[in-house]
Amino acid sequence: MNRIRRIIQTLSLLLINSNYAVLQKFGIYQGKFKQFFAPALNCYACPLARFACPIGTLQHFIAIRQVPYYVGGFILGLGGILGRLPCGFFCPFGFIQELLYKIGSFKIRIGKNYGYLKYILLVIIIPWVYLSGEPMFCKFCPAGTLEGGIPVMLSPMRNDLISLIGWHFYFKLGILIFFIMLFMAVKRPFCRFACPLGAIWGLTNRASLLSMKVDTLRCSKCDECREVCPMDIRIYEDPNHFDCIRCFKCIDVCPENVITASFMGIPVLKKEKIPKGVITGGIK
Amino acid sequence: MKLNIHASPFIITIMKRLLAALALILFSFYLITTGKKHEDHIETEFNANLLCLSCIGIE
Numbered sequence: 324m325n326r327i328r329r330i331i332q333t334l335s336l337l338l339i340n341s342n343y344a345v346l347q348k349f350g351i352y353q354g355k356f357k358q359f360f361a362p363a364l365n366c367y368a369c370p371l372a373r374f375a376c377p378i379g380t381l382q383h384f385i386a387i388r389q390v391p392y393y394v395g396g397f398i399l400g401l402g403g404i405l406g407r408l409p410c411g412f413f414c415p416f417g418f419i420q421e422l423l424y425k426i427g428s429f430k431i432r433i434g435k436n437y438g439y440l441k442y443i444l445l446v447i448i449i450p451w452v453y454l455s456g457e458p459m460f461c462k463f464c465p466a467g468t469l470e471g472g473i474p475v476m477l478s479p480m481r482n483d484l485i486s487l488i489g490w491h492f493y494f495k496l497g498i499l500i501f502f503i504m505l506f507m508a509v510k511r512p513f514c515r516f517a518c519p520l521g522a523i524w525g526l527t528n529r530a531s532l533l534s535m536k537v538d539t540l541r542c543s544k545c546d547e548c549r550e551v552c553p554m555d556i557r558i559y560e561d562p563n564h565f566d567c568i569r570c571f572k573c574i575d576v577c578p579e580n581v582i583t584a585s586f587m588g589i590p591v592l593k594k595e596k597i598p599k600g601v602i603t604g605g606i607k
Numbered sequence: 608m609k610l611n612i613h614a615s616p617f618i619i620t621i622m623k624r625l626l627a628a629l630a631l632i633l634f635s636f637y638l639i640t641t642g643k644k645h646e647d648h649i650e651t652e653f654n655a656n657l658l659c660l661s662c663i664g665i666e
Contacts, residue, residue, distance in 0.1 A: 368662035379659060393642030400635030403628050458661050467662035475663050484665060492664035530627035587628075588621035 324571045324592070328412060336415040339363065340371035340470070349479045360397050363414035364520045366464070368471030370478060378520050382458035385449060398520070402527030406534070410514055410521050411553070411568030416466045417514050421553055423506035431508045435556055438515050438566050441522040448519060460519060462491070465499040472496070510555045515566055525565030533569060534588075535562040538581040548573035548582065558582060 339361045342352035352373055361374035377398055384391035401409060410417055451459045461467050472495060475484065505512045514521050528534075535558060542559045549557045551573065554566045558573050562582075574582045574594050584592035 366659070366662050368659040379662065391642075392638045396635040396638030396640075396642060398635075399631055400639065403631035403635060458659070461659060461661040462664075464662065467659070468664060471659065472663035484663075487660075487665045489665075495664035527631065530624060530631055532625070532628045532632075534624060587625060 324575050328570055328572075331412045332415075332418040332421075335363070335413040336418055339365050339374055339413070339415060340369060341373045342371050345370045360394060361413075362401060362409040364416055364464075364466050364518060365414075366467040366470040368467060368475065370471075370474050372470070378464075379458060379461060382448075382452045382460055385452045386456045386458060388453065388456075398523055399527065402524045402531060404532050406528040406531030406563070406569060407521065407524040407565075407567060408533060408569035410518075410524060411570035414514070416469075417511060417553075417568070419469075420506045420511045420513060423503065424510055424553075427507045429508050432555065433509055433512070433515075435564075435566065440516045441518055441525075444517060445519045445522045463495070463498055465495070465502045465513065468495045468499040511553050514568070515554055521568075522565075528563045528565055528567055532587050533591075534585050535567060535569065536583045536585055536590075537562045538579075538583075541579050541581045543579055545578060547576045547578060551576050 345352070349370065351368065351370060354373070356373045357367065357375050359374050360377045360380065361372070364378055365372060365374065365376055367374070367376045367379055377394055380394045381391050381398070384394065448460050472492065475481070476488070476492075502513055509515075537559045539559055544557075544559060546557065548559065549555060552558070553570055553572070554568055556564050556566050558564070558567065559581075569584065571584060571592055574584065574592055577594060580594045582593075583590045
């Protein structure tokens, strides 16, 4: 399953950022696809971006004091069906974090309670955007710097924008460098502690059609699931925890086969039990 | 006549979850269709076509 997820993550990265015409003539994509949202946090100032960022658009509507009908419907609808699965399968920034975590040997484990930080951030950001009339989260977002800021500043557009660069650009660059260092030591720290889209989809984990279930009576609490979990959670404590991104890695590694993914109550993913007596070790 | 109906807690949990998901999906469907009806609303979606200067750290 993890191999399939990696393929989907790669395809998603390439599809969400598929404005390859930019390689011939530089500019920001302004076609029809920009009215649709990427199913993930992906900066729409990225020259390669073909879809709009849901959080950027949500902030735009809050800033102009209009009800965010369209984007609100998109976020809640996708969350209602899949919960936080898009974070695990489609988010390019999450994918980058997982790849960077593989680098280096210095690892830090941060307690799950810090996951509430993103909700505190969400509660601060929404009124701040409303009162200031500006997309305040974008002003800090490291995904925007990585996907939008740096490529634009390395492009021919640089000549027009260079005079506008000030402390804010370097401030954002500092945030990105801080997070990149964190990515190598902590499992998906941006998704766990800062992402507002992940925070909203995390809430829908409790009510989504796709859900996780753990047979706690048979679970030996060996923590194999936590070891492989990209969000560092113990799924047996709360199968539909707001940080579960439905990557299904825990299903693959569970030695007791007690974890199941269900859609509308019907099990759709479960590791097959190996019947007793069947030799799996090959011919000796 | 006294009805004696026992639904297992598992079924009740699934039903509750399905109802919550259905409510969420219906509400999102309402939001999307309402958003689509507002022509100017769709037009503003195209603001995403502009270069977001905040995103790249330019004031």
